Amino acid sequence: MLGRDSRLEVDLGFIKLKNPVIAASGTFGYGDEVAEFVSPSFLGGFVTKGLSIKPKQGNPPPRTCETACGMLNSIGLENIGIERFLKEKLPKIKAYNTAIIVNIFGESISEYATAASMLKGVAEISAIEINISCPNVKKGGMLFGTDPKLSFQITKAVLKESDKPVIVKLTPNVTDITVIAKSVEEAGAYAISLINTITGMAVDIERRKPVLGNMIGGLSGPAIKPVALYMTYRVVNSVSIPVIGGGGIMDYKDALEFLIVGAKAVQVGTANLVNPKACINIVEGLNQYCTEKGIERLQNIVGSLRTE
């Protein structure tokens, strides 16, 4: 059985995590659905499915398809809305001994701010993650995250309405991700998480139609890991706030690559859909790695990449 191992502890400054493994938004539900397979208490934290002020239906099906070494999704941020989350889900998940990070989004700056204000005073929530990076919605999402000015404004507006640490989740669908990273840091973000999915599409050659009901979707899984790792490396070297890296992490070795380039913690997404125990296996793997290499604190390897 997996016990608590102080070697894996992470101090992000605004929260302490028991280990660096965080389940990524949209791949771990609201935390209660997965509890049958895996106790969230073993994780450093988990991020809820993206939540908006009002419930949202999402995009028409099909919403997912497999690709070489990954998948496309166009869920379109379907969710039950913040009110129902607080009433129905939070009472079930608050007992978990792990950091609960609530992912929010909106279609305008004021919607993001209102969403953040609805979470004010809820002590069980460790941090808010703002999604300015979803490629599957027509309004908001990635439109904000590709513009440094809007990214700045949205971060500021959320911070003003929130009493929680704010993590900003960046999109890889930009020319230079460090520009956006610097602008959200300047606005006061506590941390940056990256990457969200990479925009993509697939075609059904028999019907000559897009495979996804929404036509375009977001690519995730092992196919995006090299891109995610490169972007994490670049962002780590351009800001001084903590960076949470991820994209394509399937096992503890992948997680270590992100830590070595400088991420303080990692987010694991698609791997949870392949194996609900993926995050736990990664925690176990990191534990074993520390034992094998005689590492007293895993955080000592953060940013230890040798470039000469």
Ligand SMILES: Cc1cc2nc3c(=O)[nH]c(=O)nc-3n(C[C@H](O)[C@H](O)[C@H](O)COP(=O)(O)O)c2cc1C
């Ligand atoms: C089915 C699915 C749903 C997702 N939903 C959200 C979401 O609601 N909010 C968000 O910020 N990211 C969402 N993501 C993006 C993931 O959190 C993660 O950033 C991305 O998939 C890259 O990591 P991975 O390759 O480990 O999956 C979703 C990803 C998938 C595959």
